[in-house]
Amino acid sequence: MKGKNQRDLKEENTSTVLKLVKDNPGISRISVVRKTDLTPPTVSRIISFLLNQGVVSETPGESNKVGRKPYYLKFNGDKFKVFAVEMSYTQVKFAMIDLDGKIYHVETVDTSTDISNKELFDLILQYFKEFEDKLSKIFAIGISAPGRVDPEGGKIIRIPNLKNLSNFSVGEIARVIDRPVFVMNDANAEALAEMFFGYGRNVNDFLLVHIGFGIGGGIVLNRKLYNGNFGVSGEIGHISVDMDFGIECDCGNKGCIELYASVNAILKAVQKQIRVENLTLDxxxxLLKKKDKLVLNIIQERSRMLGNVLVSVADILAPQRIIIAGPVVKISDYIIPQIKDTLKKRSFYGFGENIEVVSSALKENTGLIGAMSVVLNEFLEHPYEFIAQK
Ligand SMILES: [Zn+2]
Incomplete structure (x- = not known):
């Protein structure tokens, strides 16, 4: 085998072992051999490498009556601190989070929808330096942003409503601070957060639906995030529910579901009906708790619209679980039953009643844990990008 292939194969095997140890804290070397098709010498070589790099640790357990003392392996996620950047339409959140998901510090900065590439670049750099000076050494940066994001090319291509921001390249940040930087669409990043730390931990295939300012989606198939192509995947918010007479969307389509069933759209609709100013989610x-009839009707109507879109997505993917995330979690008790009902009645011969529909386990931290998980995912899939190969 030629050099490059050999290296790829070695990295793939290292990734397999690393993922197994991360998902099964306390696993023994023998179990690693049993659960993979790697030979004992290969497993031993990989574990020595990971021990040397400080990525895993091995501790002796209770000694058996017979035979050798067992040793248990553990992923040292706490040793690797990530600078997580969660971008949204009106603010940017910065946090220091380790690869175990522990959050050490968070700062929120309000931003204008006029924000430019240069302003965002300066802001990220400023907070990165502050965090590293005040807290501890950062080993990588993970950024999540709404809109069209190209993770391979490391670019935020377009964010709806932020007209002065386009083709924002994270490569420049990486060059200046000499640390790896990764970027991903926010709903995709949140799907990773759920896969590693939330309700996506014990399922193979699931769909994450982020409902907030807009509606985004993240698809995990066979425990891998589906990345699509062209910086697009899981854009379920832009499936049209009214192709001729629908509201025109920034994306180019008409009648996109997010214009009817996002938190923003629901607030607007309720505001119009009950004639109140500045209605907030709280x-x-x-109003929902007081069982306001008008409001309940609107929520019911909009959730069923979303439910119908999810029936189409479910008919294609048949995921085991649908996880609802984003600000909508606050009122998800009023939305999830409608979605379940629609899935049961309208999916392909009713299979949809088997799909579990749940509200995000990570609540308001899903976004930040998501931005960190972009790094964790890369670390587990391509460990050689972070640690020297032997
Ligand atoms: Zn659209």
Whole structure:
């Protein structure tokens, strides 16, 4: 075998062992051999390498009555601190989070929708330096942003409503600070967060639906995030529910579901009906708790619209679980039953009643843990990008 292939194969085997140890804290070397098709010498070589790099540790357990003392392996996620950047339409959140998902510090900065490439670049750099000075050494940066993001090319291509920001390249940040930087669409990043730390941990295939300012989706198939192509995957918010007379969307389509069933769209619709100014999600929640008929009707109508879109997606993917995330989690008790009902009644011969529909386990931290998980995913899939190969 030629050099490059050999290296790829070695990295793939290292990735397999690393993922197994991460998912099974306390696993023994023998179990690693049993659960993979790697030979004992290969496993031994990989574990020595990971021990040397400080990525895993091995501790002796209770000694058996017979035979050798067992040793247990553990992923040292706490040793690797990530600078997580969660971009949204009106603010940027910065956090230091380790690869075990522990959050050490968070700062939120309000931003204008006029923000430019240069302003975002300066802001990220400023907070990165502050965090590293105040807290501890950062080993990589993970960024999540709404809109069209190209993770392979490391670019935020376009964010709806942010007209001065386009083709923002994270490569420049990596060059300046000399640390790896990764970027991903926010709903995709949140799907990774759920896969590693939330309700996506014990399923192979699931769909994450982020409902907030807009609606985004993240698809995990066979425990891998589906990345699509062209910087697009899982854009379920832009499936049209009214192709001729629908509201025109920034994306180029008409009648996109996010214009009817996002938190923003729901707030607008309720505001119009009950004639109140500045309706917030908290106020809406109060109205729902008081069983306000008009408000309940609107929520019911909009959730069923979303449910129908999810029936189409489910008919294609048949995921085991659908995880609802984003600000909508606050009122998800009023939305999830409608989605379940629609899935049961309208999916292909009713198979949809088997799909579990749940609200995100990570709640308000899904976004930041998501931005960190972009790095964790890369670390587990391509460990050689971070640690010297032997
Ligand atoms: Zn659209």
């Amino acid at each position: 106020k809406l929640y109060e």
